[in-house]
Amino acid sequence: MLFSKKTPSAEVDLTRLPRHIAIIMDGNGRWAQKRHLPRSGGHAAGAETLRKIATQVKKLGIPYLTLYAFSTENWKRAPEEVSAIMGLLKNYLLEALRDMDKNQFQIDFFGDLSALDPDLQALCAQVRESSARYPQCRMNICLNYGGRDEILQAVRAYAADCLAGRADPEALTEAGFEGYLYSHGVPDPDLIIRPSGEQRLSNFLLWQAAYAEFYYTDVLWPDFQESDLLAAIAAYQQRKRRFGGV
Ligand code: IPE
Ligand code: IPE
Ligand code: MG
Numbered sequence: 001m002l003f004s005k006k007t008p009s010a011e012v013d014l015t016r017l018p019r020h021i022a023i024i025m026d027g028n029g030r031w032a033q034k035r036h037l038p039r040s041g042g043h044a045a046g047a048e049t050l051r052k053i054a055t056q057v058k059k060l061g062i063p064y065l066t067l068y069a070f071s072t073e074n075w076k077r078a079p080e081e082v083s084a085i086m087g088l089l090k091n092y093l094l095e096a097l098r099d100m101d102k103n104q105f106q107i108d109f110f111g112d113l114s115a116l117d118p119d120l121q122a123l124c125a126q127v128r129e130s131s132a133r134y135p136q137c138r139m140n141i142c143l144n145y146g147g148r149d150e151i152l153q154a155v156r157a158y159a160a161d162c163l164a165g166r167a168d169p170e171a172l173t174e175a176g177f178e179g180y181l182y183s184h185g186v187p188d189p190d191l192i193i194r195p196s197g198e199q200r201l202s203n204f205l206l207w208q209a210a211y212a213e214f215y216y217t218d219v220l221w222p223d224f225q226e227s228d229l230l231a232a233i234a235a236y237q238q239r240k241r242r243f244g245g246v
Contacts, residue, residue, distance in 0.1 A: 010227065010230040010231040010233070010234035010235075011234055012230050012233050012234050012237065013237055014060070016237055017060060017061070017062055017233065018062065018189075018190035018191040018213075018233065018236055019062065019063060019064060019187060019190055020062075020063070020064035020065075020066065020186070020187050020188065020189045020190050020191075021057060021062055021064070021065055021066070021189065021190070021191050021192075021193065021232075021233075022065075022066040022067070022068070022189035022191070022192045022193070022204070022205060022208075022209075022212070023053070023065070023066070023067050023068065023192075023193045023194075023195075024068045024192070024193070024194040024195075024198075024201075024202065024204055025046055025049070025050065025067055025068055025069065025195070025221045026068075026194060026195055026196035026198055026202075026220075026221055027042075027046075027195050027196030027197075027219075027220030027221045027222070027223075028042035028043045028045065028046040028220070028221055028222055029042050030042070030196065030220055031045060031046075031220040031221070031222040031223065032045075038084075039081050039084070040080070040081065040084035040085075040088075042222060043081075043084055043085050043088055044088060045222035046221045046222050047088045047091075047092055048222070049221055049222055049223075049224050050067065050092070051092075052225075052226065053224065053226070053229055054067075054103075054105065054139060055103070056226050056229055057137070057229070058103070058104070058105065058137045062137070063136065063137055063138060064137075064138050064140070064186060064187065064189075065137070065138070065139045065140070066110070066139075066140040066142065066183075066186070066189060066205070067139065067140070067141050067142060068142045068145065068202075068204050069085075069089065069141050069142055069143050069145075070085055070086075070089070070111075070142070070143050070144055070145070071142075071144075071145060071146055071202060071203055071204075072111075072112070072144055072145065072146030072148075072149050072203065073146065073202075073203065075144075086116070086117065086120060089120065089141075089143065090119075090120055090123060093107075093120075093123050093124065093127050094123070096127055096131070097123075097126065097127055097130065100130060100131055100134070104134040104136065104137065105131060105134055105137050105138070105139045106131045106132060106133075106134045106135045106136075106137065106138040106139065107127050107128060107131045107138075107139050107140075107141065108128055108138065108139070108140050108141070109124050109128065109140070109141050109142075109143050109182075110140050110141070110142045110143070110145050110150065110182035110183060111142055111143040111144040111145035111146075111149075111150075111182065112144050112145075112149060112153065113143060113144065115144050116143070116144060124143070138186070140183070140186065142204070145182070145203075145204075146203045147201070147203045147204060147205055147206030147207065147209075148203060148206065149203075150181055150182050150183075150206075150207070151181075151206065151207060153180075154177065154180035154181050155180075157180050158172070158177065158180050178207075181207060181208075183205075183207075183208055188208045188209070188210065188211065188212065189205060189208055189209065189212045190212060190213060190236070191212065191213050191214075191215060191232065191233070191236045192204070192205070192209060192212045192213070192214050192215070193215045193216075193217070193229075193232045194214070194215070194216050194217075195216075195217050195218075195219050195220060195221045195224050195228070196218070196219075196220050196221060197216070197217075197218040198216075199214075199216050211241070211243055213236050213239050213241065215232040215235050215236065217231070217232070
């Protein structure tokens with residue numbers, strides 16, 4: 001019998017798509033290094049991949065896409081790299097504003113935006129507000145986001161509500177606590193994709209990932225293609241999700 005060395009194109013069942021895909025957009029630096037480019041060149045290429053994959057997610061009719069763009073730990077990087085990433089984000093958001101009626105994404109942000117440049121904060125607010133009219137496909141951009149930070153800020157807000165008499169500690173439920181998270185109102189991710197070969201969460205969606213399916217690939221984010229997304233979805237569809245049952 002003959003076996004083809006080529007990976008067969010992923011078979012995706014369009015009736016059983018994940019409702020929420022989250023992506024850790026990793027590998028930009030290594031992509032740039034391989035090409036003897038500055039790391040910022042990798043981030044620029046990664047932003048192109050984001051445009052392409054977001055369009056594909058929307059076309060598939062998947063209603064939620066969450067993207068890890070900048071973590072609370074990424075401030076450890078060189079100032080030039082941080083400003084290059086922030087500059088690319090700014091361009092991305094300006095473009096999102098300009099093309100909003102064409103692309104039709106609702107864009108929201110998870111993370112502590114107060115640490116960002118005031119201009120960028122204002123732009124985020126403007127994008128959030130004016131994109132609210134397109135709720136069919138919601139994109140959440142995680143910016144200065146950390147899962148631990150998210151849980152801590154929720155606990156702080158909740159404790160303040162308790163002290164003010166607005167909340168009763170005995171009555172706290174998981175659903176009630178979720179109301180304090182950046183992701184309130186968004187269902188948990190069904191599928192978390194991490195390119196670049198790393199197999200870790202790196203402080204992404206710690207609470208929300210409780211029952212997510214994970215998909216790792218060695219492909220670097222700037223090289224990630226539509227076919228890679230389909231492969232991830234096909235792998236997801238092979239999984240048996242039990243949620244602790246049998
Ligand atoms: C992900 O790519 C982008 C951000 C973390 C902002 P990296 O810059 O982490 O790429 P590698 O991991 O160094 O290849
Ligand atoms: C995670 O990637 C953060 C983003 C993709 C925004 P990192 O490159 O920062 O994660 P580590 O350092 O490899 O864990
Ligand atoms: Mg990385």
